[in-house]
Amino acid sequence: MTATEKKGTDLLYALLAEARTYSDVIVMGRGDPDFDTPAHIVAAARQAMVQHGADYSPPEGILPLRQAIAERVARRNGITVDPEQEVVVTNGGQEALFLMVVASVGAGEAMLVPEPNYNTYNDSLRFARAEKIGVPTRVDQQFRVDPEQMRVAITPKTRAMLLVSPNNPSAGVVGRADQEALVAIAREHNLTIIADDIYDLFVYDGIEHVSSAAIPGAHERTLTLNALSKSFSMTGWRIGWITGPAHLMQRVRKLKAAVSGPNSIVAQHAALAALTSSYAAVEMMRDTYSKRRKIVLDGLAAMGIPAGNPQGGQFVFADISHTGYNSIELAKHMLTNAHVLVYPGAAFATGWENYIRITFLQPEDKLRDALQRMQRAMESLPARSGQGA
Amino acid sequence: MTLSTSGAHTSHARGALSSLRDIAPMPMSDHDLRGDQPSLPLDSGVADAAATALEQGQTHYVDVPGIPQLREAAARLLGAQGAACQSANIIVTAGLQEARFLTLQIVGDLAGPLVVPNVIHPGVELALDVRELAVQRVATDATRGMRIDLASLEAALQAGGRLVYVEAPVRLTGALYSEAELRAIAELAERFSAGLIIDQGLAVWADGQSPAAVLAAAGFNRLALIGELVPGLGLESWQVGYIAADTAWVPLMQSQKQIHMICTSTPSQYAALAAMEGAADSWAATRATLQDRATEALATAEVLGLRPIAGECASVLAIRPPDAEQFCARAASLGYQVSDGAAFHAPGTVRLAIDTRSSLATMLSAVVEGRA
Known part of the structure; x- marks a missing residue:
């Protein structure tokens, strides 16, 4: 099977593998920040290896880290949790996502998923033998999650509602009024809310990030994930977490013990250092990403590729329908001819074949180089009649 | 056939969960x-x-499956132990529990129904309970250190079981399967076109050929070997395990690992890579020390009437005291923490870890004689 015949996550990994065959490739697909982990966190890890390398950890994580997480979500998200019962440390946001889905829906049950959505939600639902009820969002509405559309999509089998804000890959943000309306719907239909806050520190243009669990009446039914991968550039360490009410976290804790047991003790101490020290590095990275986002948007505009006004995240989701090529064809063309890796929208959900996701996790000079290469590659595309052409 | 039910935990899994904190990785x-x-x-x-x-x-x-140099080192290490594997067969996992989860849930879903010993580590029950799987229980023999009863295994395979989970050595007792027993298990599996999952994490603490070597010599390939990658080298809390599996099974488990974790923590992988250099010599030296401790503890347990279950693995001693509950309580009153065999579905049995730092024989005497 060739890369372009694969689907979803397998498609993305096949493209990533192909990208590695080009020595000059510029990767604007995967969500791995180009910054290394801040030095003070690495230094703390070195110290922890000696001082705590043999310490025991329960499957849910060491208590000092759970306390630091509770303090972080209280301060940054307005979510109050008991670190003893309502926090579980996970192997990155990815494990958190998987555990939340498996904890919330079982075989024959269904989850509402605003589309486009991060591909691993599809995979996790498949593992759980549960059904995805896709609820499309619209580019001309800044990918807003419309509460009424969510409400009408509910079926008797629906047990959970996914809210990712900022969304991956669309970069749309769920505003406070919509969060309140969505929480009301979840209460009305007794749904668990699966809230993915992994990009909560990366919103732009003065937009407010609102955590679902912080809405009055939401805590009792909301599982919230976050991680240090994107915020502290710690993708390789695998540290994330889930917070939620004790009655839901009991199942999460069991699943964590079953899937992987405790996290690495060293990674946990590095995470503790990250959460209890300065956020200056995070602020620096956010400011940098904000500048890079503008470079990418300007570059795409010069190519005539509309990308709306992404409100958050570390990527833009661009509309390529005018080219006449679908997203897999265009991603393949960019990789082969420009040695630039972008991800096809088709990998994220059905119906997004005319979009590509482009991350801005490269230094400015590389981004400019990539955009110039992309422009040349666009100009070399044989003409086809696109939807917008 | 026993079916677990998603969301509503089986009695096996409830027991496993309640004892979770009693079974620490270190x-x-x-x-x-x-x-x-x-x-x-x-x-x-x-x-x-x-x-x-x-x-x-x-x-x-x-x-996703691990840094290339660690996979290569793991393949060399297992190869030196007699296993037939290349780096492409290796998946580095975030500890043994992830290896259990991936093999049981992913290979089990593909190649099951599963056949699981009725005396087993509680981590296995937890992994089985994540999602509904067809599971058959197979009897174990208390007189042989809770090794699988081969007649019961044959019956389970005849009844449709197609993937057998084996702890070799047994996690509760340290009992090692003989080469003849392993060959018999492989022959049964071959006859019924079944696969094997072998947890050989304790094998490093027993003399003799590794299970991997015996199965490789028997030409049996429908196999997933799992275990801790660098046991006993101070990296227990760093969580590094492995799967060495049939090439037909690797892509599915790799795909699932991407879905639930993406990769194993990088500092743990680099530490494991460094620890593997000279590991074999370190294990041999530690094994010799542990064997002395084990011999002493076994003799003491016999004298004290604690009915030890002789196992070949030098890192663990299982006993069946006349009153296991009272033994555990007295141990606790002296500040000792021990594993209740009930967590392994073997009530009345107590598992005691043997370490290089202290004398288990001294502890047994203290508990029985009620002195600190």
Whole structure:
């Protein structure tokens, strides 16, 4: 099977593998920040290896880290949790996502998923033998999650509602009024809310990030994930977490013990250092990403590729329908001819074949180089009649 | 056939969960005898190698199945133990529990129904309970250290079982399967076109051929070997395990690992890589020390009437005291933490970890005689 015949996550990994065959490739697909982990966190890890390398950890994580997480979500998200019962440390946001889905829906049950959505939600639902009820969002509405559309999509089998804000890959943000309306719907239909806050520190243009669990009446039914991968550039360490009410976290804790047991003790101490020290590095990275986002948007505009006004995240989701090529064809063309890796929208959900996701996790000079290469590659595309052409 | 039910836990899994904290991957103190593996001090060079990798920028995502040099080292190590495997067969996992989860849930879903011993580590029950799977229980023989009863295994395979989970050595008792027994298991599996999952994590603490070597010599390939990658080298809490599996099974497990974790923590992988250098010599030296301790503890347990279950693995001793509950209570009153066999579905049995730091024989005497 060739890369372009694969689907979803397998498609993305096949493209990533192909990208590695080009020595000059510029990767604007995967969500791995180009910054290394801040030095003070690495230094703390070195110290922890000696001082705590043999310490025991329960499957849910060491208590000092759970306390630091509770303090972080209280301060940054307005979510109050008991670190003893309502926090579980996970192997990155990815494990958190998987555990939340498996904890919330079982075989024959269904989850509402605003589309486009991060591909691993599809995979996790498949593992759980549960059904995805896709609820499309619209580019001309800044990918807003419309509460009424969510409400009408509910079926008797629906047990959970996914809210990712900022969304991956669309970069749309769920505003406070919509969060309140969505929480009301979840209460009305007794749904668990699966809230993915992994990009909560990366919103732009003065937009407010609102955590679902912080809405009055939401805590009792909301599982919230976050991680240090994107915020502290710690993708390789695998540290994330889930917070939620004790009655839901009991199942999460069991699943964590079953899937992987405790996290690495060293990674946990590095995470503790990250959460209890300065956020200056995070602020620096956010400011940098904000500048890079503008470079990418300007570059795409010069190519005539509309990308709306992404409100958050570390990527833009661009509309390529005018080219006449679908997203897999265009991603393949960019990789082969420009040695630039972008991800096809088709990998994220059905119906997004005319979009590509482009991350801005490269230094400015590389981004400019990539955009110039992309422009040349666009100009070399044989003409086809696109939807917008 | 026993079916677990998603969301509503089976009695097996409830037991496993309640005992979860009784089965630590490594001991918390000299008086903690619950560890799955003996704990030795970490070599400072290992920690330095991991820290240096981080300082050189190895803080990003790595390949899903593990960093290439660690997979190659793991393949060489298993090859030296007699296994037939290449780096492409290796998946580095975040500890043994992830290896259990991936093999049981992913290979089990593909190649099951599963056949699982009725005396088993509680981590297995937890992994089985994540999602509904068809599971058959197979009898174990208390007179043979809770090894699988071969007649019962044959019956389970005749009844449709197609993937057999074997702890070799048995996690509760340290009992090692003989070469003849392993060959018999492989022959049964071959006859019924079944596969094997072999947890050989304790094999490093027993003399004789590794299970992998015996199965390789028997030409049996429908196999997933799992275990802790560098046991007893001070990295227990760093969580590094492995799967060495049939090439037909690797892509499915790799795909699932991407879905639920992306990759194993990078500092742990670099530490494991450094620890593997010279590991074989270290294990041999530790095994010799443990064997002395085990011989002493076994003799003491016999004299004290604690009815030890002789096992070949030097890192663990299982006993069947006349009143196991009272034994555990008295141990606790003296500050010792032990594993209740009930967590393994073997009530009346107590598992005691043997370590290089303290004498298990002294502890047994103290508990029986009620002195601190």
